[in-house]
Amino acid sequence: MCNFNKLNDQEKENFHLLLTQASNNIGGMNFLLSLKEAINSKKPHALMRKEMQVASNHTILKWNKIIFKDKVDLIEELVFAKKETQDKNILKNDNPKKEKNILNMVRTLSSITFTATPQNHNDGKGFTFKVFETNQDQHTTFNPLFIALFFCSTEFSKKILKYNSH
Numbered sequence: 001m002c003n004f005n006k007l008n009d010q011e012k013e014n015f016h017l018l019l020t021q022a023s024n025n026i027g028g029m030n031f032l033l034s035l036k037e038a039i040n041s042k043k044p045h046a047l048m049r050k051e052m053q054v055a056s057n058h059t060i061l062k063w064n065k066i067i068f069k070d071k072v073d074l075i076e077e078l079v080f081a082k083k084e085t086q087d088k089n090i091l092k093n094d095n096p097k098k099e100k101n102i103l104n105m106v107r108t109l110s111s112i113t114f115t116a117t118p119q120n121h122n123d124g125k126g127f128t129f130k131v132f133e134t135n136q137d138q139h140t141t142f143n144p145l146f147i148a149l150f151f152c153s154t155e156f157s158k159k160i161l162k163y164n165s166h
Contacts (some may be wrong), residue, residue, distance in 0.1 A: 027123030
């Protein structure tokens, strides 16, 4: 999901629209990339911070629940797994033990809401997002914005923001 060259044109376009809309709501592309850099600079992973927030010079991103290392590791494994299929449903897994871990992760993380707020209210109204984009019976996919901000490289985000389908 984080490899620009492996995305088809429709996926690139959808990612582009999503990241562009998010960046416009916090002051522009540079503000979003600045937030992305702030997220990447946090060690251990930003999602595991007990403060449940990351701040850049222009934006604050907050969430309502700490995410533990086992969940972060499972997300990374699912995001970077080499799946040949176009089906992004994370609930489909051949290993029953792993399927149970994924189901537990979905139950735990589905209630988390992320809120990005510009520090200067003139820069935009901010935006909110969840970990999962689709959460229906037996079909769950990651929200591309969540993946782009927390797991993809800054270079990937730059390429997506600059993407032009024409």
